[in-house]
Amino acid sequence: xxxxxxxxxxxxxxxxxxxxxxxxxxxxxxxxxxxxxxxxxxxxxxxxxxxxxxxxxxxxxxxxxxxxxxxxxxxxxxxxxxxxxxxxxxxxxxxxxxxxxxxxxxxxxxxxxxxxxxxxxxxxxxxxxxxxxxxxxxxxxxxxxxxxxxxxxxxxxxxxxxxxxxxxxxxxxxxxxxxxxxxxxxxxxxxxxxxxxxxxxxxxxxxxxxxxxxxxxxxxxxxxxxxxxxxxxxxxxxxxxxxxxxxxxxxxxxxxxxxxxxxxxxxxxxxxxxxxxxxxxxxxxxxxxxxxxxxxxxxxxxxxxxxxxxxxxxxxxxxxxxxxxxxxxxxx
Amino acid sequence: xxxxxxxxxxxxxxxxxxxxxxxxxxxxxxxxxxxxxxxxxxxxxxxxxxxxxxxxxxxxxxxxxxxxxxxxxxxxxxxxxxxxxxxxxxxxxxxxxxxxxxxxxxxxxxxxxxxxxxxxxxxxxxxxxxxxxxxxxxxxxxxxxxxxxxxxxxxxxxxxxxxxxxxxxxxxxxxxxxxxxxxxxxxxxxxxxxxxxxxxxxxxxxxxxxxxxxxxxxxxxxxxxxxxxxxxxxxxxxxxxxxxxxxxxxxxxxxxxxxxxxxxxxxxxxxxxxxxxxxxxxxxxxxxxxxxxxxxxxxxxxxxxxxxxxxxxxxxxxxxxxxxx
Numbered sequence: 340x341x342x343x344x345x346x347x348x349x350x351x352x353x354x355x356x357x358x359x360x361x362x363x364x365x366x367x368x369x370x371x372x373x374x375x376x377x378x379x380x381x382x383x384x385x386x387x388x389x390x391x392x393x394x395x396x397x398x399x400x401x402x403x404x405x406x407x408x409x410x411x412x413x414x415x416x417x418x419x420x421x422x423x424x425x426x427x428x429x430x431x432x433x434x435x436x437x438x439x440x441x442x443x444x445x446x447x448x449x450x451x452x453x454x455x456x457x458x459x460x461x462x463x464x465x466x467x468x469x470x471x472x473x474x475x476x477x478x479x480x481x482x483x484x485x486x487x488x489x490x491x492x493x494x495x496x497x498x499x500x501x502x503x504x505x506x507x508x509x510x511x512x513x514x515x516x517x518x519x520x521x522x523x524x525x526x527x528x529x530x531x532x533x534x535x536x537x538x539x540x541x542x543x544x545x546x547x548x549x550x551x552x553x554x555x556x557x558x559x560x561x562x563x564x565x566x567x568x569x570x571x572x573x574x575x576x577x578x579x580x581x582x583x584x585x586x587x588x589x590x591x592x593x594x595x596x597x598x599x600x601x602x603x604x605x606x607x608x609x610x611x612x613x614x615x616x617x618x619x620x621x622x623x624x625x626x627x628x629x630x631x632x633x634x635x636x637x638x639x640x641x642x643x644x645x646x647x648x649x650x651x652x653x654x655x656x657x658x659x660x661x662x663x664x665x666x667x668x669x670x671x
Numbered sequence: 672x673x674x675x676x677x678x679x680x681x682x683x684x685x686x687x688x689x690x691x692x693x694x695x696x697x698x699x700x701x702x703x704x705x706x707x708x709x710x711x712x713x714x715x716x717x718x719x720x721x722x723x724x725x726x727x728x729x730x731x732x733x734x735x736x737x738x739x740x741x742x743x744x745x746x747x748x749x750x751x752x753x754x755x756x757x758x759x760x761x762x763x764x765x766x767x768x769x770x771x772x773x774x775x776x777x778x779x780x781x782x783x784x785x786x787x788x789x790x791x792x793x794x795x796x797x798x799x800x801x802x803x804x805x806x807x808x809x810x811x812x813x814x815x816x817x818x819x820x821x822x823x824x825x826x827x828x829x830x831x832x833x834x835x836x837x838x839x840x841x842x843x844x845x846x847x848x849x850x851x852x853x854x855x856x857x858x859x860x861x862x863x864x865x866x867x868x869x870x871x872x873x874x875x876x877x878x879x880x881x882x883x884x885x886x887x888x889x890x891x892x893x894x895x896x897x898x899x900x901x902x903x904x905x906x907x908x909x910x911x912x913x914x915x916x917x918x919x920x921x922x923x924x925x926x927x928x929x930x931x932x933x934x935x936x937x938x939x940x941x942x943x944x945x946x947x948x949x950x951x952x953x954x955x956x957x958x959x960x961x962x963x964x965x966x967x968x969x970x971x972x973x974x975x976x977x978x979x980x981x982x983x984x985x986x987x988x989x990x991x992x993x994x995x996x
Binding site: 381531534607 | 896
């Protein structure tokens with residue numbers, strides 16, 4: 340059984356004059372000890388997907404009643420408050436983009452980590468503080484005995500993100516949701532955090548959902564990739580398959596638009612994806628990417644493609660209609 | 672020099688006092704920039720790369736005197752007079768040909784002005800265009816940056832991040848500058864928009880022969896866009912070479928570290944590098960020797976004792992390291 344099985348997840352935000360379908364019928368699973376990368380540009384629904392997994396969507400947002408999020412055999416969306424409290428920070432933990440915004444500035448780092456241990460593992464206060472110090476040591480923060488007594492502002496961005504990770508893994512979660520955890524950090528620190536996550540995952544048998552817009556970052560790190568666009572799954576592949584040969588034209592275009600290391604302006608022109616990501620009001624009838632796609636044909640404009648499955652990969656593009664082996668049941 | 676030099680910067684230095692208020696007598700100073708020198712040829716791009724706090728933005732701002740540097744010389748367009756010592760009135764006239772594109776497209780446009788007004792405000796103010804032509808001029812430059820002419824009558828909030836960055840670019844090029852400081856112009860943009868803006872900057876350079884100082888922390892973007900790349904660390908340039916040469920043959924251990932940890936598509940997981948755990952030294956208490964020595968895997972006694980000068984190791988390739996040969 341998969342650790343997490345998401346079926347037909349739809350999250351909507353009801354506004355005064357229209358409804359934004361931020362996440363629109365997404366299905367995926369995460370196995371034990373696996374890293375899934377959710378990739379896409381801003382507004383594609385990556386973060387909303389991550390928030391939905393912990394049932395953290397607040398009004399005016401709502402998760403469609405037909406959605407199912409099965410974590411260890413139980414539907415997260417049907418859990419009551421005390422079950423959810425146990426789940427969040429316990430079995431599923433989360434780290435965010437801005438570490439300085441995730442800590443309370445008025446409390447010491449140590450006591451904030453200890454709090455999670457007290458709540459989820461019933462540890463006594465002194466015991467929890469000792470444990471917090473060990474956790475800071477395990478994420479390679481130097482002088483952990485001094486750092487537990489520090490306030491968040493006394494730590495650098497990279498160190499805070501490590502402390503955030505220590506807090507997240509404090510209760511040995513089964514699943515870690517990492518929402519762009521390295522975006523605000525320098526490259527040297529970024530690599531440290533990625534390495535830290537990798538090590539913790541393999542040591543603690545933890546699965547990771549890594550939300551990012553940075554394709555280069557997840558190569559060599561993620562096992563599988565889910566490419567989102569306008570709230571829809573565009574492609575699901577293993578990472579090597581995706582980087583070797585992205586099926587969806589959008590994935591291919593993205594790869595060609597990145598100025599990769601070793602490319603120079605005098606010999607290589609970056610591919611330009613014209614236009615921009617559609618907002619709710621300008622979402623086309625057909626494929627959401629059709630207006631920007633260089634391989635677009637009539638059918639793309641008129642009808643939205645279902646998710647075709649091609650050699651155990653999934654792709655939402657009419658180009659793969661005839662290569663279709665079985666259609667995923669989510670659409671039609 | 673094969674090409675004409677547009678900008679010549681010598682020993683640009685800037686430090687800040689830590690004095691917080693009237694009753695604080697701290698003598699500590701933050702040494703943000705120490706003796707930064709470089710030159711940029713006509714129609715060329717110099718890339719400045721380094722971690723946050725290394726002085727990239729201070730370089731860009733102080734050479735345009737947005738912040739006044741402590742000392743140094745800036746010669747613009749082959750002039751014999753130091754731009755930094757010009758009195759304010761002349762400085763402003765001279766600066767019309769230098770422009771600045773800011774990082775954050777959300778904060779750098781006045782929300783209460785229409786886009787047409789934003790673009791033409793500077794040329795109107797300086798009497799370069801007539802008021803009756805303003806709309807026409809703004810439409811012309813909107814067209815150059817790939818926005819529809821109706822945009823002139825809209826407000827900044829009606830545009831996306833990429834479009835706002837295009838407005839920023841239009842506002843800069845309307846002055847027909849010879850030189851633009853591009854301060855992380857694409858870091859807050861999505862991948863698909865990033866390539867649009869990079870290509871636009873290249874097209875403008877080709878058409879108008881503009882020179883850029885391109886500041887970014889993303890190494891692959893800097894390598895791609897620049898003719899020459901300077902790597903900064905703790906307020907100093909530690910290595911400078913033509914883009915391709917630096918990519919193929921980095922000499923400074925810090926450049927090597929940056930290149931090794933930059934994410935790339937090669938199917939390999941990240942590996943930790945020697946020196947990676949360290950942090951940039953505090954700019955108030957710079958070490959006696961090389962600032963990178965603490966993190967450097969090959970540092971020797973000499974490195975901790977004295978500061979390595981930026982020396983030419985090969986044609987057009989300069990390195991500030993005793994160990995790099």
